[in-house]
Amino acid sequence: MNIDMIDAAATRIKGHARETPLLSSPFLDEVAGRRVLVKAECLQHTGSFKYRGARAALSALPKGATGVLACSSGNHAQGVALAARELGLAAVILMPSDAPRVKLENTAALGAEVVTYDRATTDRDVLAADMARARGLELIHPFDNPQVIAGQGSVGLEIAAQAHMAPADVLVCCGGGGLTAGIALALEARAPGLRVRPVEPEGFDDTAQSLAAGRIVKNPARAGLCDAILTPAPGKLTFPILHRLCGPGLVVSDAQVLAAMALAQDRLKLVLEPGGAVALAAALFRPDAVQGDTVIAVATGGNVDRDIFIRALHHGVSDAHRPA
Amino acid sequence: MNIDMIDAAATRIKGHARETPLLSSPFLDEVAGRRVLVKAECLQHTGSFKYRGARAALSALPKGATGVLACSSGNHAQGVALAARELGLAAVILMPSDAPRVKLENTAALGAEVVTYDRATTDRDVLAADMARARGLELIHPFDNPQVIAGQGSVGLEIAAQAHMAPADVLVCCGGGGLTAGIALALEARAPGLRVRPVEPEGFDDTAQSLAAGRIVKNPARAGLCDAILTPAPGKLTFPILHRLCGPGLVVSDAQVLAAMALAQDRLKLVLEPGGAVALAAALFRPDAVQGDTVIAVATGGNVDRDIFIRALHHGVSDAHRPA
Numbered sequence: 001m002n003i004d005m006i007d008a009a010a011t012r013i014k015g016h017a018r019e020t021p022l023l024s025s026p027f028l029d030e031v032a033g034r035r036v037l038v039k040a041e042c043l044q045h046t047g048s049f050k051y052r053g054a055r056a057a058l059s060a061l062p063k064g065a066t067g068v069l070a071c072s073s074g075n076h077a078q079g080v081a082l083a084a085r086e087l088g089l090a091a092v093i094l095m096p097s098d099a100p101r102v103k104l105e106n107t108a109a110l111g112a113e114v115v116t117y118d119r120a121t122t123d124r125d126v127l128a129a130d131m132a133r134a135r136g137l138e139l140i141h142p143f144d145n146p147q148v149i150a151g152q153g154s155v156g157l158e159i160a161a162q163a164h165m166a167p168a169d170v171l172v173c174c175g176g177g178g179l180t181a182g183i184a185l186a187l188e189a190r191a192p193g194l195r196v197r198p199v200e201p202e203g204f205d206d207t208a209q210s211l212a213a214g215r216i217v218k219n220p221a222r223a224g225l226c227d228a229i230l231t232p233a234p235g236k237l238t239f240p241i242l243h244r245l246c247g248p249g250l251v252v253s254d255a256q257v258l259a260a261m262a263l264a265q266d267r268l269k270l271v272l273e274p275g276g277a278v279a280l281a282a283a284l285f286r287p288d289a290v291q292g293d294t295v296i297a298v299a300t301g302g303n304v305d306r307d308i309f310i311r312a313l314h315h316g317v318s319d320a321h322r323p324a
Numbered sequence: 325m326n327i328d329m330i331d332a333a334a335t336r337i338k339g340h341a342r343e344t345p346l347l348s349s350p351f352l353d354e355v356a357g358r359r360v361l362v363k364a365e366c367l368q369h370t371g372s373f374k375y376r377g378a379r380a381a382l383s384a385l386p387k388g389a390t391g392v393l394a395c396s397s398g399n400h401a402q403g404v405a406l407a408a409r410e411l412g413l414a415a416v417i418l419m420p421s422d423a424p425r426v427k428l429e430n431t432a433a434l435g436a437e438v439v440t441y442d443r444a445t446t447d448r449d450v451l452a453a454d455m456a457r458a459r460g461l462e463l464i465h466p467f468d469n470p471q472v473i474a475g476q477g478s479v480g481l482e483i484a485a486q487a488h489m490a491p492a493d494v495l496v497c498c499g500g501g502g503l504t505a506g507i508a509l510a511l512e513a514r515a516p517g518l519r520v521r522p523v524e525p526e527g528f529d530d531t532a533q534s535l536a537a538g539r540i541v542k543n544p545a546r547a548g549l550c551d552a553i554l555t556p557a558p559g560k561l562t563f564p565i566l567h568r569l570c571g572p573g574l575v576v577s578d579a580q581v582l583a584a585m586a587l588a589q590d591r592l593k594l595v596l597e598p599g600g601a602v603a604l605a606a607a608l609f610r611p612d613a614v615q616g617d618t619v620i621a622v623a624t625g626g627n628v629d630r631d632i633f634i635r636a637l638h639h640g641v642s643d644a645h646r647p648a
Contacts, residue, residue, distance in 0.1 A: 018345065018347075020345075021342065021344075021345060021367065023342075023367060026406075026433075026434070027430075027433070040367075042593040043345065043347060043364075043592070043593060043594075047593050082350075106351075109350075109351070110350070265595050265628075265633075266628075268367070269366040269367060269371050269594060269595040269596075269625040270367075270593060270594070270595065271589050271590075271593040271594065271595060272593075301593040303590075304589075304590075304593075306637055306638075309589075309637065310634055310637060313630055313633070313634060314630075
């Protein structure tokens with residue numbers, strides 16, 4: 001992995017992925033006690049950065065590839081489905097049968113063949129490998145794929161071009177670490193004063209723990225508010241990059257996540273999903289753990305459960321001002 | 325009013341006002357039966373296009389001006405307050421005492437002096453003129469001010485630069501007509517194939533009626549869902565421009581507005597206020613009244629009442645498919 005791969009991916013997805021704006025509000029600055037710049041990646045096609053990595057990976061497939069297979073409960077699924085449709089490739093998406101219905105429906109509506117499996121009884125990775133082999137499909141891993149990481153890195157190139165600033169922390173919502181690693185590689189080359197820091201929900205801080213331990217540490221797999229980023233461990237490809245380039249991980253509470261969603265709605269007119277709001281939550285409610293006069297938070301959307309979104313809107317910011 | 329004034333206003337506000345993106349979603353295209361491009365002006369500072377006109381007008385004041393006065397129940401108030409603070413001018417905002425508390429608070433938080441009056445007993449225009457004279461303030465009308473119209477016209481310059489397309493309708497949320505007139509003047513010069521059409525809520529279609537009659541027709545002043553755009557009549561400055569340049573007005577129902585808000589939240593991750601969603605509502609639910617393979621809808625935000633926003637989220641799209 002290097003900056004040339006990220007530049008090449010950015011060139012391939014140019015004119016397809018949106019360049020998303022860096023937004024701010026004096027009201028958010030006041031909450032955080034410093035200037036907060038929000039990279040509004042929820043405005044990307046399909047509502048999340050996953051489209052970038054998907055389009056980058058699918059456009060790098062060898063000639064003759066006819067279709068792809070991806071495992072995802074939502075955002076990667078839709079990114080791959082849309083990119084495949086645009087590039088004339090078949091897409092099969094393996095989704096857990098208990099995934100939110102709206103994510104299953106959206107993925108199918110984008111032209112993918114959705115195959116569901118039972119999380120409790122099926123080894124997803126074995127099923128995926130078997131099916132990919134049997135049907136001649138290229139498996140597109142959601143984060144441990146160099147071209148996916150390179151595509152997500154285009155977010156970092158945009159940040160470097162948009163933010164002309166003193167050294168600062170760049171907070172990134174972190175599941176398997178594809179987005180975090182991609183941004184870190186891009187900023188290492190183009191804005192080395194910006195330090196990338198992964199942000200995770202309380203109880204699911206495998207990346208923070210892995211960075212502290214210097215080796216991959218796993219979380220038990222279980223459900224939580226921030227479903228989009230509850231990967232049990234950083235990836236084999238992503239962890240060495242995170243370990244080499246990223247600052248200590250940050251952890252936020254569910255109350256802080258809901259308050260960040262409410263503030264993004266009110267002050268930025270943006271709809272974030274819980275997993276896409278953790279970085280903004282850290283920027284707003286963990287001021288002592290962040291360095292610099294300005295902080296950048298990457299925010300993403302995806303499919304937001306309506307009841308959770310309404311719960312967030314009713315959530316008071318005051319509830320979030322306790323240590324995570 | 326001419327294109328040179330709009331170019332000059334755009335130059336003055338460049339680097340201050342945000343260039344807002346043109347967004348789309350295949351799911352919205354499916355509802356509308358054609359491609360829908362949404363000019364996301366809710367991402368402007370203070371959440372609405374009003375900041376553009378305010379910054380343009382305040383930056384054109386004669387040297388020696390020390391302060392401004394504006395009458396507004398919300399969005400113009402906040403646009404003027406922010407622009408005044410940035411330019412080192414005092415701002416007094418006259419707001420009705422029954423304006424939403426959040427709009428009063430936000431305006432004051434942006435540094436303005438908020439003066440409230442009783443809508444039932446006070447002639448606002450007389451009060452404003454008296455106070456402006458007594459305190460030496462420049463009155464900034466929300467739409468019948470050439471520099472305000474020129475500032476809003478910068479939205480049209482951006483649309484002309486962003487949308488390279490065949491002749492199409494550009495649907496604009498219309499209150500007093502400052503935004504609509506500004507965009508129409510900009511597109512007349514820079515993208516004459518794009519026809520501007522004002523959109524209003526059912527029962528408040530003074531502009532549509534005025535365009536049909538060829539003279540200013542008034543609505544009775546009363547409250548409604550789309551409070552931001554319930555001006556009783558188009559302006560003396562704006563109407564001649566609308567009459568010369570704009571296509572027939574469109575009218576949407578409250579059900580269509582709420583459904584458009586829900587779809588913007590779900591498909592674009594954008595928070596719109598009711599008055600800022602009427603153009604998108606027309607694009608989605610009045611397909612027979614719109615021409616062309618593509619339609620552009622300008623969407624704005626402002627302060628969204630939480631209960632109305634939640635009502636919109638619960639609102640079914642199916643309810644919107646009846647004639648307005």
